[in-house]
Amino acid sequence: MLRVxxxxxxxxxxxxxxxxxxxxxxxxFGASGSGKTSLINTIAGLxxxxxxxxxxxxxxxxxxxxxxxxxxxxxRIGYVFQDARLFxxxxxxxxxxxxxxxxxxxxxxxxxxRVIDLLDIGALLDRRPGKLSGxxxxxxxxxxxxxxxxxxxxxxxxxGALDESRKLEILPYLVRLRDEAGVPMVYVSHDAAELRxxxxxxxxxxxxxxxxxxxxxxxxxxx
Amino acid sequence: MFEISPTxxxxxxxxxxxxxxxxxxxxxxxxALAWLLARRDFWGxxxxxxxxxxxLVLPPVVTGYLLLLTFGKRGLVGGWLADHLGIxxxxxxxxxxxxxxxMSFPLLVRPIRLSIEAIDRRLEQAAETLGAAPxxxxxxxxLPLALPGVLAGMVLGFAKAIGEFGATITFVSNIPGETQTIxxxxxxxxxxxxxxxxxxxxxxxxxxxxxxxxIGAEWFAxxxxxxxxxx
Numbered sequence: 001m002l003r004v005x006x007x008x009x010x011x012x013x014x015x016x017x018x019x020x021x022x023x024x025x026x027x028x029f030g031a032s033g034s035g036k037t038s039l040i041n042t043i044a045g046l047x048x049x050x051x052x053x054x055x056x057x058x059x060x061x062x063x064x065x066x067x068x069x070x071x072x073x074x075x076r077i078g079y080v081f082q083d084a085r086l087f088x089x090x091x092x093x094x095x096x097x098x099x100x101x102x103x104x105x106x107x108x109x110x111x112x113x114r115v116i117d118l119l120d121i122g123a124l125l126d127r128r129p130g131k132l133s134g135x136x137x138x139x140x141x142x143x144x145x146x147x148x149x150x151x152x153x154x155x156x157x158x159x160g161a162l163d164e165s166r167k168l169e170i171l172p173y174l175v176r177l178r179d180e181a182g183v184p185m186v187y188v189s190h191d192a193a194e195l196r197x198x199x200x201x202x203x204x205x206x207x208x209x210x211x212x213x214x215x216x217x218x219x220x221x222x223x
Numbered sequence: 224m225f226e227i228s229p230t231x232x233x234x235x236x237x238x239x240x241x242x243x244x245x246x247x248x249x250x251x252x253x254x255a256l257a258w259l260l261a262r263r264d265f266w267g268x269x270x271x272x273x274x275x276x277x278x279l280v281l282p283p284v285v286t287g288y289l290l291l292l293t294f295g296k297r298g299l300v301g302g303w304l305a306d307h308l309g310i311x312x313x314x315x316x317x318x319x320x321x322x323x324x325x326m327s328f329p330l331l332v333r334p335i336r337l338s339i340e341a342i343d344r345r346l347e348q349a350a351e352t353l354g355a356a357p358x359x360x361x362x363x364x365x366l367p368l369a370l371p372g373v374l375a376g377m378v379l380g381f382a383k384a385i386g387e388f389g390a391t392i393t394f395v396s397n398i399p400g401e402t403q404t405i406x407x408x409x410x411x412x413x414x415x416x417x418x419x420x421x422x423x424x425x426x427x428x429x430x431x432x433x434x435x436x437x438i439g440a441e442w443f444a445x446x447x448x449x450x451x452x453x454x
Contacts, residue, residue, distance in 0.1 A: 071351075076354070099354055102355040154352075
């Protein structure tokens with residue numbers, strides 16, 4: 001479960017968002033500049049809200065009135081960025097293992113294998129990020145985030161940097177992730193078609209304000 | 224021509240010891256300062272930056288004299304260190320290492336700072352979302368990615384330290400076996416009749432060490448680029 005009720009002033013831009021989602025995939029939908037990325041970064045703890053609360057899986061990670069701001073690294077979230085941001089000095093195996101090491105989790109070969117099979121990245125393990133295609137990199141980034149055992153997975157336009165055919169290559173993996181990984185997701189996109197396939201709930205943003213909230217049907221209501 | 228005398232060997236080995244110790248002790252401070260200058264904004268930052276570069280611009284004899292005033296036996300810091308910790312810099316090889324460390328510090332810091340500035344901060348952000356505390360982000364992402372710059376800085380700092388002359392001779396004088404490095408040995412030999420051949424030998428050794436350091440630094444710089452591109 002995710003509950004967000006925050007306000008944030010970023011220069012001229014003001015962001016005010018309030019919603020509560022039980023959905024498996026909460027889609028944040030809006031044009032560029034609508035505040036989607038600022039909102040997901042606030043959920044991640046990378047941006048600190050001026051006012052309000054954020055509750056992830058029953059834990060209050062932000063509550064400005066109570067002075068609570070749990071730092072990003074203690075939020076137990078996974079974050080997949082538009083650019084995969086794999087660590088260039090580590091090979092794929094080490095990249096995938098990074099979150100487990102940082103969270104001091106014991107090795108879980110069964111989950112490791114499940115994630116690697118789910119994303120079809122078994123053949124890439126000994127390679128370096130620089131030798132991977134954009135689509136492969138993004139699949140590894142997904143795996144890396146999942147293997148840190150997050151309680152919420154944040155995805156900021158994970159297909160945004162890919163061309164059309166690569167998008168179609170990754171989309172089925174995201175659907176499998178939604179149906180099999182059992183981790184709730186927040187999925188940012190400006191592509192209604194993408195969200196129609198993936199999201200179970202939609203938060204529609206415009207100029208930093210939530211204009212609609214509900215099932216995927218709100219996407220057909222126009223912006 | 225190529226028979227190196229015991230006195231010359233002593234000077235060469237002392238130079239190496241002084242430069243190695245100076246570099247090893249200065250490196251952690253260099254990394255901390257480089258990180259501070261690359262990543263933090265604070266009051267007096269440009270003043271600190273200027274202070275770090277000062278030994279590069281000041282006449283070495285001034286730096287040496289300032290060291291003598293500060294770390295000499297009756298100096299503000301030197302007196303205290305000698306009385307309380309028994310550490311004496313004046314006219315000791317440790318003083319030569321201190322002078323070399325101070326003189327080479329700007330050259331050590333610069334490549335480290337540049338390599339930290341070149342690191343994509345979004346990678347550090349990604350590490351944080353994966354559960355890495357700030358110091359672990361530094362240890363597992365920032366430092367490994369900056370490592371070629373750190374090594375290049377160490378090589379340059381070492382090369383500068385091994386050739387340092389002005390500040391060293393001002394601060395700790397030119398005592399064979401204690402503070403006489405390659406540079407001060409050459410200086411003495413040039414002033415001695417028949418010292419030319421011995422001076423030439425030490426000159427050649429200096430050139431070899433300096434060239435080696437520069438080529439090494441270049442090699443590390445290329446490694447750095449490759450590393451940042453994930454090859």
